[in-house]
Amino acid sequence: MSDNKYTxxxxxxxxxxxxxxxxxxxxxKGNPYWVCxxxxxxxxxxxxxxxxxxxxxEAIRWIAYDRNGEVVGRIAAFYDNEHAYSYEQxxxxxxxxxxxxxxxxxxxxxxxxxxxxxxxxMEAMDGPINFGQRRDWWGLLVEGYEFQPLxxxxxxxxxxxxxxxxxxxxxxxxxxxxxxxxxxxxxxxxIFARAGRLDASYHVENIDMNRLEEAAEDFxxxxxxxxxxxxxxxxxxxxxxxxxxxxxxxxxxxxxxxFAYFNEExxxxxxxxxxxxxxxxxFNGKFGLWQKLRLLWDLKVRKSCDRIFGIIFGxxxxxxxRGVESAIMVKYYEFxxxxxxxxxxxxxxxIGDFNPVMNRMIETYVCATKHKMHTTYRYLFxxxxxxxxxxxxxxxxxx
Numbered sequence: 001m002s003d004n005k006y007t008x009x010x011x012x013x014x015x016x017x018x019x020x021x022x023x024x025x026x027x028x029k030g031n032p033y034w035v036c037x038x039x040x041x042x043x044x045x046x047x048x049x050x051x052x053x054x055x056x057x058e059a060i061r062w063i064a065y066d067r068n069g070e071v072v073g074r075i076a077a078f079y080d081n082e083h084a085y086s087y088e089q090x091x092x093x094x095x096x097x098x099x100x101x102x103x104x105x106x107x108x109x110x111x112x113x114x115x116x117x118x119x120x121x122m123e124a125m126d127g128p129i130n131f132g133q134r135r136d137w138w139g140l141l142v143e144g145y146e147f148q149p150l151x152x153x154x155x156x157x158x159x160x161x162x163x164x165x166x167x168x169x170x171x172x173x174x175x176x177x178x179x180x181x182x183x184x185x186x187x188x189x190x191i192f193a194r195a196g197r198l199d200a201s202y203h204v205e206n207i208d209m210n211r212l213e214e215a216a217e218d219f220x221x222x223x224x225x226x227x228x229x230x231x232x233x234x235x236x237x238x239x240x241x242x243x244x245x246x247x248x249x250x251x252x253x254x255x256x257x258x259f260a261y262f263n264e265e266x267x268x269x270x271x272x273x274x275x276x277x278x279x280x281x282x283f284n285g286k287f288g289l290w291q292k293l294r295l296l297w298d299l300k301v302r303k304s305c306d307r308i309f310g311i312i313f314g315x316x317x318x319x320x321x322r323g324v325e326s327a328i329m330v331k332y333y334e335f336x337x338x339x340x341x342x343x344x345x346x347x348x349x350x351i352g353d354f355n356p357v358m359n360r361m362i363e364t365y366v367c368a369t370k371h372k373m374h375t376t377y378r379y380l381f382x383x384x385x386x387x388x389x390x391x392x393x394x395x396x397x398x399x
Contacts, residue, residue: 006072006105008112011061017043019063019071024098025285026071033148034155035277039285041152042096045131046076053080058120059131061096062112064105073099073106077113078131079122082234088388089123089380095137097128098156099163106163114381124380126172127164128154135311135350139175140164144372150177150309150349151276154374161375169377173390174353178310178368181345182336191365194326202324204331207257212249216241218259218266226314248273251299256308256343258331260315260324268315268324270332272346274305303342310348313362320357325365347371355393 011020021039028034046061048054057080064073079092094113099105117125130137136152142161149155207215220241251273260268279298283291298304315324336343348368351359362368380387 004104004108006064006066006108008062008064008108011063016063017046017061020061020074020096021285023063023071023074027098027100028155033146035149035281036283036285037152038280038283038287040287041136045096045137051132053078053131056081057084057131060116062109064099064109072102073097073109075099075109075113076131077116077125079117079120080131084122086234087124089385090121091124091126091378092117092120092122093129093131094125094127095129095131097160099160101157101159101163103163103166107167110167110379114379118381123382124378126376126378127169129376138350139374139376142174142373142375144177147372149277149372150347151280153177153277153349164377167379168383169379170387171389172376172378175349175374175376176351176353176359176370177347177349177372177374178351178362178366179345179347179371180366180368182343191326191329194323194365195330198323198327201263202260202327204258204260204327207252207254207259209249209252209254212245213242215259216245219245219269219271221266222269222314222316223312225316225318227312250296251276255335256332258328260328262319262324267319268328269312270310270328271312272308272310274299275307275309275347276305278305278307306342306344308343308346310346312350313348313358313366315361325361329365352390352393354390357393 009016011017021042024034025036028036044050046059053059057078059076059078061076062074063071064075066072074096075094076096077092077094079090084090084092094110094117097106097109099109113127114125128137128140137154139154140160141149141154141156145158217238220236220238223241224235253274256272256274258270259266276295279295280287280291283294313325336346346368348362348366349372351362353359376390378387
């Protein structure tokens with residue numbers, strides 16, 4: 001008979017899936033900062049018909065019960081071969097971790113994930129991460145507990161940091177979030193001078209809602225130059241870019257998406273959207289027809305979303321330092337000056353510490369300040385193996 005205080009069950013049916021979804025709603029009840037994610041957003045990660053990573057990978061979920069039969073924890077483990085074998089050792093992931101404050105429980109959940117990944121040939125696990133896009137549900141909140149999270153950005157209590165680190169997870173990289181408050185700071189005057197030095201070969205324009213497929217292709221070209229250098233990030237295909245834009249279309253405010261061009265060649269972008277977390281908390285995870293209509297009403301008619309979510313900022317490496325980022329920000333500031341009564345702040349998330357150039361760019365030219373920080377941890381199964389932090393972007397690690 002097991003001496004464990006807790007019993008783990010694999011999620012194999014709708015009832016168990018419902019318990020998996022509902023646990024955080026109970027754990028965070030009364031927390032003024034947590035925003036309940038949409039149930040469909042979480043369920044979609046584990047839907048084989050929606051998540052393409054299942055084509056070359058697997059995922060599993062567990063729920064933990066105490067001796068009274070109460071749900072007290074959950075975790076998921078997953079891998080896909082394309083990403084797993086892009087590292088020095090085959091690396092899977094764990095995520096969607098939630099638990100009461102008990103190290104024994106956390107250890108049991110982490111053990112389950114680790115042993116399952118070992119059985120699939122993995123030699124390390126990152127966590128907490130997503131079985132999907134890096135922009136969603138990635139990293140553990142370690143600074144900024146007193147602020148509301150952005151849409152699909154993780155939020156967790158402070159004690160999770162101890163649970164992960166006491167188990168043996170180590171900091172692989174940090175993801176900084178920055179905030180710029182419209183009425184609390186002024187633009188760095190140097191950006192106007194830098195932007196003014198660009199000749200007529202350069203121009204910045206908003207996304208054209210009538211040319212979304214062309215915009216998707218421009219985004220893909222820049223993204224593959226600016227981000228695909230980072231280990232673990234694969235180049236984006238045309239189909240993936242189009243799908244991403246189509247998914248975003250209902251919430252796009254074309255006034256806050258900017259592209260930069262050099263002789264009509266796409267060289268930079270700043271993709272921002274209204275932050276849905278300002279509006280969806282009242283839905284308690286539900287997103288049926290009524291909730292969708294209410295969201296569109298709040299976004300498009302009432303314009304009641306007052307926060308902008310900076311999803312991604314990128315400049316093709318060969319154009320770094322030329323003033324392109326300044327030209328984009330000048331256009332952004334000009335827009336925000338005209339709409340002070342709607343948008344009060346802008347937040348940019350997922351700025352990795354492995355990308356010091358981007359961090360300096362945001363601090364210098366966006367004039368934003370660090371607001372929150374998430375940590376992506378790594379656990380090496382061979383405890384004698386040397387641990388190496390994530391290499392800096394564009395820097396090849398010596399073998």
